[in-house]
Amino acid sequence: MAEPEAVVYVIDDDASMRASIESLLRSVGHTVVTFDSTQSFLEFSRPEGPACVVLDVRMPGASGLELQRELAAAGSAIPIIFVTGHGDIAMSVAAMKAGALEFLTKPFRDQDLLDAVHRGLEEDRRRSRRDLHLDALRERYALLTSRERQVMRMAAAGLLNKQIAAELALSEVTVKVHRANAMQKMQARSLPDLVRMSDSLGAHIQES
Incomplete structure:
Protein backbone atom coordinates (compact mmCIF):
# COMPACT_ATOMS: atom_id res chain seq x y z
CA MET A 1 0.00 0.00 0.00
CA ALA A 2 1.39 3.42 -0.98
CA GLU A 3 2.33 5.76 1.84
CA PRO A 4 0.05 8.82 2.16
CA GLU A 5 1.41 12.07 0.76
CA ALA A 6 3.63 14.09 3.09
CA VAL A 7 2.45 17.60 3.94
CA VAL A 8 4.25 20.63 5.38
CA TYR A 9 2.03 22.99 7.38
CA VAL A 10 3.22 26.60 7.51
CA ILE A 11 1.73 28.79 10.24
CA ASP A 12 2.69 32.48 10.18
CA ASP A 13 0.61 35.64 10.47
CA ASP A 14 2.93 37.47 8.06
CA ALA A 15 1.41 36.92 4.58
CA SER A 16 4.66 37.68 2.74
CA MET A 17 6.62 35.24 4.93
CA ARG A 18 3.96 32.54 4.43
CA ALA A 19 4.12 33.01 0.69
CA SER A 20 7.93 32.98 0.67
CA ILE A 21 8.17 29.76 2.70
CA GLU A 22 5.43 28.12 0.66
CA SER A 23 7.18 29.03 -2.61
CA LEU A 24 10.51 27.68 -1.33
CA LEU A 25 9.02 24.38 -0.17
CA ARG A 26 6.95 23.88 -3.31
CA SER A 27 10.03 24.55 -5.44
CA VAL A 28 11.56 21.30 -4.16
CA GLY A 29 8.35 19.30 -4.51
CA HIS A 30 6.72 19.55 -1.08
CA THR A 31 2.96 19.74 -0.63
CA VAL A 32 2.24 22.80 1.52
CA VAL A 33 -0.81 24.06 3.43
CA THR A 34 -0.59 27.52 5.01
CA PHE A 35 -2.38 29.16 7.95
CA ASP A 36 -2.39 32.70 9.31
CA SER A 37 -3.01 31.66 12.93
CA THR A 38 -2.62 28.75 15.30
CA GLN A 39 -6.39 28.64 15.71
CA SER A 40 -7.02 28.13 11.99
CA PHE A 41 -4.53 25.25 12.06
CA LEU A 42 -6.30 23.63 15.01
CA GLU A 43 -9.63 23.91 13.19
CA PHE A 44 -8.22 22.23 10.09
CA SER A 45 -8.99 18.54 9.65
CA ARG A 46 -5.56 17.06 8.97
CA PRO A 47 -5.40 13.97 6.73
CA GLU A 48 -3.44 10.89 7.72
CA GLY A 49 0.15 10.79 6.57
CA PRO A 50 3.61 12.13 7.40
CA ALA A 51 3.78 15.84 8.16
CA CYS A 52 5.69 18.57 9.93
CA VAL A 53 4.91 22.12 11.00
CA VAL A 54 6.85 25.30 10.22
CA LEU A 55 5.64 27.58 12.98
CA ASP A 56 6.17 31.25 13.80
CA VAL A 57 6.65 31.91 17.51
CA ARG A 58 4.92 35.26 17.93
CA MET A 59 1.45 35.68 16.46
CA PRO A 60 -1.81 37.40 17.42
CA GLY A 61 -3.87 35.11 19.64
CA ALA A 62 -2.26 31.87 20.75
CA SER A 63 1.50 31.86 20.19
CA GLY A 64 3.53 29.15 18.53
CA LEU A 65 4.78 27.95 21.91
CA GLU A 66 1.18 27.68 23.14
CA LEU A 67 0.28 25.64 20.07
CA GLN A 68 3.25 23.37 20.74
CA ARG A 69 1.98 22.75 24.29
CA GLU A 70 -1.58 22.16 23.05
CA LEU A 71 -0.46 19.61 20.45
CA ALA A 72 1.67 17.81 23.04
CA ALA A 73 -1.27 17.69 25.46
CA ALA A 74 -3.40 16.16 22.69
CA GLY A 75 -0.79 13.46 22.13
CA SER A 76 0.37 14.75 18.76
CA ALA A 77 3.99 13.96 17.90
CA ILE A 78 4.09 16.04 14.70
CA PRO A 79 7.61 17.55 14.33
CA ILE A 80 7.73 21.33 14.80
CA ILE A 81 10.24 23.71 13.24
CA PHE A 82 10.06 27.14 14.86
CA VAL A 83 10.92 30.29 12.93
CA THR A 84 11.00 33.72 14.52
CA GLY A 85 12.22 37.24 14.04
CA HIS A 86 12.15 37.87 17.77
CA GLY A 87 13.89 34.80 19.12
CA ASP A 88 15.85 34.85 22.31
CA ILE A 89 17.80 32.19 24.13
CA ALA A 90 15.12 31.48 26.74
CA MET A 91 12.45 31.04 24.08
CA SER A 92 14.66 28.75 22.00
CA VAL A 93 15.53 26.61 25.04
CA ALA A 94 11.86 26.34 26.02
CA ALA A 95 10.89 25.27 22.51
CA MET A 96 13.66 22.68 22.21
CA LYS A 97 13.03 21.28 25.69
CA ALA A 98 9.39 20.85 24.72
CA GLY A 99 10.46 18.76 21.74
CA ALA A 100 10.88 21.21 18.86
CA LEU A 101 12.91 19.78 16.00
CA GLU A 102 14.60 23.09 15.11
CA PHE A 103 14.53 26.79 15.97
CA LEU A 104 15.48 29.15 13.15
CA THR A 105 15.83 32.91 13.48
CA LYS A 106 14.64 35.11 10.60
CA PRO A 107 16.24 35.74 8.21
CA PHE A 108 17.31 32.11 7.93
CA ARG A 109 19.10 30.38 5.08
CA ASP A 110 16.78 28.58 2.69
CA GLN A 111 18.87 25.42 2.94
CA ASP A 112 18.61 25.40 6.74
CA LEU A 113 14.82 25.36 6.50
CA LEU A 114 14.81 22.74 3.74
CA ASP A 115 17.14 20.52 5.78
CA ALA A 116 14.94 20.89 8.87
CA VAL A 117 11.77 20.07 6.92
CA HIS A 118 13.45 17.02 5.40
CA ARG A 119 14.42 15.80 8.87
CA GLY A 120 10.93 16.51 10.19
CA LEU A 121 9.17 14.54 7.47
CA GLU A 122 11.61 11.63 7.79
CA GLU A 123 11.11 11.58 11.56
CA ASP A 124 7.33 11.54 11.12
CA ARG A 125 7.55 8.76 8.52
CA ARG A 126 9.55 6.65 10.99
CA ARG A 127 7.05 7.39 13.75
CA SER A 128 4.17 6.44 11.45
CA ARG A 129 5.86 3.16 10.53
CA ARG A 130 6.49 2.40 14.23
CA ASP A 131 2.85 3.13 15.04
CA LEU A 132 1.61 0.87 12.24
CA HIS A 133 3.96 -1.90 13.38
CA LEU A 134 2.79 -1.57 16.99
CA ASP A 135 -0.87 -1.58 15.93
CA ALA A 136 -0.26 -4.81 14.02
CA LEU A 137 1.46 -6.39 17.04
CA ARG A 138 -1.43 -5.41 19.29
CA GLU A 139 -3.92 -6.93 16.88
CA ARG A 140 -1.98 -10.20 16.86
CA TYR A 141 -1.57 -10.15 20.63
Whole structure:
Protein backbone atom coordinates (compact mmCIF):
# COMPACT_ATOMS: atom_id res chain seq x y z
CA MET A 1 0.00 0.00 0.00
CA ALA A 2 1.39 3.42 -0.98
CA GLU A 3 2.33 5.76 1.84
CA PRO A 4 0.05 8.82 2.16
CA GLU A 5 1.41 12.07 0.76
CA ALA A 6 3.63 14.09 3.09
CA VAL A 7 2.45 17.60 3.94
CA VAL A 8 4.25 20.63 5.38
CA TYR A 9 2.03 22.99 7.38
CA VAL A 10 3.22 26.60 7.51
CA ILE A 11 1.73 28.79 10.24
CA ASP A 12 2.69 32.48 10.18
CA ASP A 13 0.61 35.64 10.47
CA ASP A 14 2.93 37.47 8.06
CA ALA A 15 1.41 36.92 4.58
CA SER A 16 4.66 37.68 2.74
CA MET A 17 6.62 35.24 4.93
CA ARG A 18 3.96 32.54 4.43
CA ALA A 19 4.12 33.01 0.69
CA SER A 20 7.93 32.98 0.67
CA ILE A 21 8.17 29.76 2.70
CA GLU A 22 5.43 28.12 0.66
CA SER A 23 7.18 29.03 -2.61
CA LEU A 24 10.51 27.68 -1.33
CA LEU A 25 9.02 24.38 -0.17
CA ARG A 26 6.95 23.88 -3.31
CA SER A 27 10.03 24.55 -5.44
CA VAL A 28 11.56 21.30 -4.16
CA GLY A 29 8.35 19.30 -4.51
CA HIS A 30 6.72 19.55 -1.08
CA THR A 31 2.96 19.74 -0.63
CA VAL A 32 2.24 22.80 1.52
CA VAL A 33 -0.81 24.06 3.43
CA THR A 34 -0.59 27.52 5.01
CA PHE A 35 -2.38 29.16 7.95
CA ASP A 36 -2.39 32.70 9.31
CA SER A 37 -3.01 31.66 12.93
CA THR A 38 -2.62 28.75 15.30
CA GLN A 39 -6.39 28.64 15.71
CA SER A 40 -7.02 28.13 11.99
CA PHE A 41 -4.53 25.25 12.06
CA LEU A 42 -6.30 23.63 15.01
CA GLU A 43 -9.63 23.91 13.19
CA PHE A 44 -8.22 22.23 10.09
CA SER A 45 -8.99 18.54 9.65
CA ARG A 46 -5.56 17.06 8.97
CA PRO A 47 -5.40 13.97 6.73
CA GLU A 48 -3.44 10.89 7.72
CA GLY A 49 0.15 10.79 6.57
CA PRO A 50 3.61 12.13 7.40
CA ALA A 51 3.78 15.84 8.16
CA CYS A 52 5.69 18.57 9.93
CA VAL A 53 4.91 22.12 11.00
CA VAL A 54 6.85 25.30 10.22
CA LEU A 55 5.64 27.58 12.98
CA ASP A 56 6.17 31.25 13.80
CA VAL A 57 6.65 31.91 17.51
CA ARG A 58 4.92 35.26 17.93
CA MET A 59 1.45 35.68 16.46
CA PRO A 60 -1.81 37.40 17.42
CA GLY A 61 -3.87 35.11 19.64
CA ALA A 62 -2.26 31.87 20.75
CA SER A 63 1.50 31.86 20.19
CA GLY A 64 3.53 29.15 18.53
CA LEU A 65 4.78 27.95 21.91
CA GLU A 66 1.18 27.68 23.14
CA LEU A 67 0.28 25.64 20.07
CA GLN A 68 3.25 23.37 20.74
CA ARG A 69 1.98 22.75 24.29
CA GLU A 70 -1.58 22.16 23.05
CA LEU A 71 -0.46 19.61 20.45
CA ALA A 72 1.67 17.81 23.04
CA ALA A 73 -1.27 17.69 25.46
CA ALA A 74 -3.40 16.16 22.69
CA GLY A 75 -0.79 13.46 22.13
CA SER A 76 0.37 14.75 18.76
CA ALA A 77 3.99 13.96 17.90
CA ILE A 78 4.09 16.04 14.70
CA PRO A 79 7.61 17.55 14.33
CA ILE A 80 7.73 21.33 14.80
CA ILE A 81 10.24 23.71 13.24
CA PHE A 82 10.06 27.14 14.86
CA VAL A 83 10.92 30.29 12.93
CA THR A 84 11.00 33.72 14.52
CA GLY A 85 12.22 37.24 14.04
CA HIS A 86 12.15 37.87 17.77
CA GLY A 87 13.89 34.80 19.12
CA ASP A 88 15.85 34.85 22.31
CA ILE A 89 17.80 32.19 24.13
CA ALA A 90 15.12 31.48 26.74
CA MET A 91 12.45 31.04 24.08
CA SER A 92 14.66 28.75 22.00
CA VAL A 93 15.53 26.61 25.04
CA ALA A 94 11.86 26.34 26.02
CA ALA A 95 10.89 25.27 22.51
CA MET A 96 13.66 22.68 22.21
CA LYS A 97 13.03 21.28 25.69
CA ALA A 98 9.39 20.85 24.72
CA GLY A 99 10.46 18.76 21.74
CA ALA A 100 10.88 21.21 18.86
CA LEU A 101 12.91 19.78 16.00
CA GLU A 102 14.60 23.09 15.11
CA PHE A 103 14.53 26.79 15.97
CA LEU A 104 15.48 29.15 13.15
CA THR A 105 15.83 32.91 13.48
CA LYS A 106 14.64 35.11 10.60
CA PRO A 107 16.24 35.74 8.21
CA PHE A 108 17.31 32.11 7.93
CA ARG A 109 19.10 30.38 5.08
CA ASP A 110 16.78 28.58 2.69
CA GLN A 111 18.87 25.42 2.94
CA ASP A 112 18.61 25.40 6.74
CA LEU A 113 14.82 25.36 6.50
CA LEU A 114 14.81 22.74 3.74
CA ASP A 115 17.14 20.52 5.78
CA ALA A 116 14.94 20.89 8.87
CA VAL A 117 11.77 20.07 6.92
CA HIS A 118 13.45 17.02 5.40
CA ARG A 119 14.42 15.80 8.87
CA GLY A 120 10.93 16.51 10.19
CA LEU A 121 9.17 14.54 7.47
CA GLU A 122 11.61 11.63 7.79
CA GLU A 123 11.11 11.58 11.56
CA ASP A 124 7.33 11.54 11.12
CA ARG A 125 7.55 8.76 8.52
CA ARG A 126 9.55 6.65 10.99
CA ARG A 127 7.05 7.39 13.75
CA SER A 128 4.17 6.44 11.45
CA ARG A 129 5.86 3.16 10.53
CA ARG A 130 6.49 2.40 14.23
CA ASP A 131 2.85 3.13 15.04
CA LEU A 132 1.61 0.87 12.24
CA HIS A 133 3.96 -1.90 13.38
CA LEU A 134 2.79 -1.57 16.99
CA ASP A 135 -0.87 -1.58 15.93
CA ALA A 136 -0.26 -4.81 14.02
CA LEU A 137 1.46 -6.39 17.04
CA ARG A 138 -1.43 -5.41 19.29
CA GLU A 139 -3.92 -6.93 16.88
CA ARG A 140 -1.98 -10.20 16.86
CA TYR A 141 -1.57 -10.15 20.63
CA ALA A 142 -5.33 -9.76 21.02
CA LEU A 143 -5.74 -13.16 19.31
CA LEU A 144 -3.82 -14.95 22.09
CA THR A 145 -5.67 -16.72 24.88
CA SER A 146 -4.91 -15.62 28.44
CA ARG A 147 -2.75 -18.74 28.93
CA GLU A 148 -0.85 -18.10 25.71
CA ARG A 149 -0.18 -14.55 26.89
CA GLN A 150 1.17 -15.85 30.19
CA VAL A 151 3.45 -18.28 28.43
CA MET A 152 4.59 -15.63 25.95
CA ARG A 153 5.47 -13.17 28.74
CA MET A 154 7.39 -15.81 30.68
CA ALA A 155 9.20 -17.16 27.62
CA ALA A 156 10.15 -13.62 26.59
CA ALA A 157 11.48 -13.08 30.14
CA GLY A 158 13.88 -15.99 29.60
CA LEU A 159 12.15 -18.81 31.45
CA LEU A 160 12.55 -22.35 30.11
CA ASN A 161 9.53 -24.49 29.29
CA LYS A 162 10.01 -26.59 32.42
CA GLN A 163 10.23 -23.44 34.57
CA ILE A 164 7.04 -22.06 33.02
CA ALA A 165 5.34 -25.41 33.56
CA ALA A 166 6.28 -25.40 37.24
CA GLU A 167 5.19 -21.77 37.66
CA LEU A 168 1.78 -22.33 36.04
CA ALA A 169 1.25 -25.88 37.33
CA LEU A 170 1.05 -27.25 33.79
CA SER A 171 2.78 -30.11 32.02
CA GLU A 172 5.79 -29.23 29.92
CA VAL A 173 4.00 -30.60 26.85
CA THR A 174 1.08 -28.22 27.45
CA VAL A 175 3.48 -25.30 27.80
CA LYS A 176 5.11 -26.23 24.50
CA VAL A 177 1.70 -26.22 22.79
CA HIS A 178 0.81 -22.79 24.23
CA ARG A 179 4.22 -21.44 23.27
CA ALA A 180 3.95 -22.76 19.71
CA ASN A 181 0.46 -21.25 19.39
CA ALA A 182 1.72 -17.89 20.66
CA MET A 183 4.65 -17.95 18.23
CA GLN A 184 2.33 -18.75 15.34
CA LYS A 185 -0.29 -16.12 16.18
CA MET A 186 2.37 -13.44 16.78
CA GLN A 187 4.13 -14.49 13.54
CA ALA A 188 7.40 -14.79 15.47
CA ARG A 189 10.10 -16.69 13.62
CA SER A 190 12.24 -17.32 16.70
CA LEU A 191 12.42 -16.69 20.44
CA PRO A 192 14.53 -13.51 19.95
CA ASP A 193 11.79 -12.32 17.57
CA LEU A 194 9.18 -12.97 20.28
CA VAL A 195 11.32 -11.10 22.83
CA ARG A 196 11.53 -8.07 20.53
CA MET A 197 7.76 -8.13 20.06
CA SER A 198 7.26 -8.32 23.82
CA ASP A 199 9.61 -5.35 24.30
CA SER A 200 7.73 -3.36 21.64
CA LEU A 201 4.39 -4.08 23.29
CA GLY A 202 5.85 -2.87 26.60
CA ALA A 203 3.20 -1.77 29.07
CA HIS A 204 0.43 -3.13 26.84
CA ILE A 205 1.60 -6.68 27.43
CA GLN A 206 1.71 -6.15 31.20
CA GLU A 207 -1.82 -4.78 31.36
CA SER A 208 -3.45 -7.75 29.62
